[in-house]
Amino acid sequence: MSGSISAASVEETLKDFWATRPRRPHDGRKIAGVAAGIAQRYQIDPVIVRVAFVAMALCNGAGVLIYLLGWLLLAQADDEVSAAEALLGRGRSSTPTALTVLLGLAVVPATGFFVDGGFTMVGGVLLSVGAIYLLHRGRGQLNRPEPAVAFGAGAYGAEQGVGVGDGSGGKVSTEEQTTERVTPPAWDPLGAAPFAWDLPEPGRPPEPVAASPAPVVARRPGSRVGLATFGASLVVLAGSLVASSYSDWFHAQHVLGLLVAVLGAGMVLGSLRGNGGRGLIWLVVPLSVVGVVLTSVDFDVDAKQMGSTRDKPAAVADVKDRYTASVGEVELDLTALPNSGSVTTAVEVGLGSARVRVPADADVTVNCRTDLGSVRCLGRESDGEGRHEEVTDHGTDGPGGLEVVLDVRTDLGEVEVSRG
Template identity: 65%
Template sequence: MCIVPRTTMLDIVSGNLSTAGVEETLKDFWVSRPRRPHEGRKIAGVAAGIAQRYQIDPVVVRVAFVAMALCNGAGFLIYLLGWLWLAQDNDEVSAAEALIGRGRSSTPVPLTILLGLAVLPATGFFVDGGFTMVGGVLLSVGAVYLLHRGRGSLNRPPSAPEVRPVDTAESPTTRVTPPAWDPLGAAPFAWDLPEPTPTTAVPAEQPSRPPHRRRRSRVGAATFGLSLVVLAGALVASSYSAWFTAQHIIGLVVATLGLGLLVGAFRGGGRGLIGLVVPLSLAGAVLTSADFSTFDGSEHVGDVDARPVTIEQLQSRYDTNAGTVDLDLTGLPASGTATTAVEVGVGSVKVRVPASADVTVTCHTGLGSVECLGPEKGGRNNTATVTDGGTGEGGLKLELDVRAGVGEVVVRRG
């Protein structure tokens, strides 16, 4: 008979055995992977399921997804994969496994197919050559490995089997030995008897100690100080390298704070960093998505309201860094040629042109909606170029360039 030493999951996740490698940890994560709960979810319950499985604050997990979303959208990819491959409570298998006939899932088949189709563009393969896919997968695998290695024994599903490293070395053959009280083996008939129970002395009562006062975690303060150092270093480096833009600097600070939140999730503390991560992440998302090239560096802020009635009164440019531009061109004469540009950093632009004028207009918004002599459309980096002859033949010819960094652009007939 061969003896195979039993390796418990606690040994694996605590790192007591050298044979517990990355492969075994990831395999055990898969067989005991989190389930998406019905309660406490915001979208599909991926973050709530991870937090519940490893008994950490769900806010920390959600902030981690937001921070990863700033890395070329890697957070969206990982969330989609979790939606597909993590089963809901009371389901036999995940949505993706149910699609290939492995069991039952309450996720509708059309939704599963739609999520599967959304994975391909989420990898960023058609945007940046797959950087999102490679970077996101490597980051997620590393995070899962560390998380499961440190807390895989917590809240473990009772039905999940243990994955133990296989010892390929030949195990030694056991030999039946006599009990300790008969070392010479003089009584073979008694070899199967149990060892005599040792007599143990009753330990004396220890004096009661005052309750241990938990030391206050320094993770939050240390992370905040490190983020200030990163911010100062990035600001200095911005004078020597064009890479250190506002978006990249915010990203570096958010990454530092996110690292502190991850450490605090295991060692306690650092929850106050969430108040910095959330607004900085939102600011970084806006700076990344919006086009602020319309800012001219001036201090012009406020609303602009203009109604020129002659071509001479029409200015070549109307702009404001923050506010509204309302330009009414319906009072211009019925003949001639006029050109103007309208630019707004943050706000809205409304331009009304004569019904009979020949208009060539380019409308653009970095983040917002555009209605350029036609139907409205919204989103990011919207550009429309329209040439419209109006209701008359000949007459006034208008050339317009209307732009907004963040906001609304509307060009209509008067």
């Protein structure tokens, strides 16, 4: 169906991307030419590609892993094959063997970071693959390499055949020429035009062309890659359950990350080999959604609640030790407290915002952090992943007076500490 996206179309698009994948140019590169090659292949601004790599690098280094793989798997403009393929003896590459080995070794810690980074990096890699798929689907017809120089063809694998009329010296030998006609045809009984005797008789009906047999549609064999990948995911799941008894690392988020990584690798391998693995998408999508939810929201916060919490205590004794919300916002106003004594409290929000106002002349020591979001902490501001600010401020009157110690944090959202 036109315009629809099916598992078969995804597989065909990824296979076509691999067959016509970009080449790394010598001009316009900043490091290895991966971003410049993608920009040239799809005729887009290379700045956009570089910004995308930087954004993916913030997903626990997913952009770094993708760039290293591009360096290994994309050939330079004048090379026969990529550096990784040259290492396997499939052609010539100008990348030194030592550098290729070092790049391969660099992928190993990057992949380990992929596992240690949890689901954030898994999501970054899946987002990168999805972006490549959409880019090739929308602009893959632009600037396509010639078949003779496309990856996987020709000198990059194409067979060299002998053209029609080729032979020794490019000419047909005398023995191979057809014997000349000596009897005039019916349309030239006087033999006046022997140079045209090889033309067909006028009015002669064309020779019937035999009808070609109907094509036989071969039945697609069962997906061995899909079955093997599903089995590998079950082994990983069983191993993770056993390992969880010995290590705290194997909690739900990391186990889901491992499963999605295995299933995603199986889908890529199945697409490249052309023998299935498309059905794994029905496992990858729901596991990804569950993993993102588990990673974004902290379900271990004490006194979980939904909605908003607001408090404005008037005495030091009225300040609670902890203010929490699983989803929503917490607003704590300490400006009504007297200018003496000491207050220590924490504000924790899973998904939402945490805002605290402190007196203008209080001595404040505050620890602000968010796993993903923004921090506004007594004049210090930052946005992004893993933001953390520690501030000690004595207020407008200098040291002395009310002492306030705060720990304000969110898993996903906004943290703000300001003076009243």
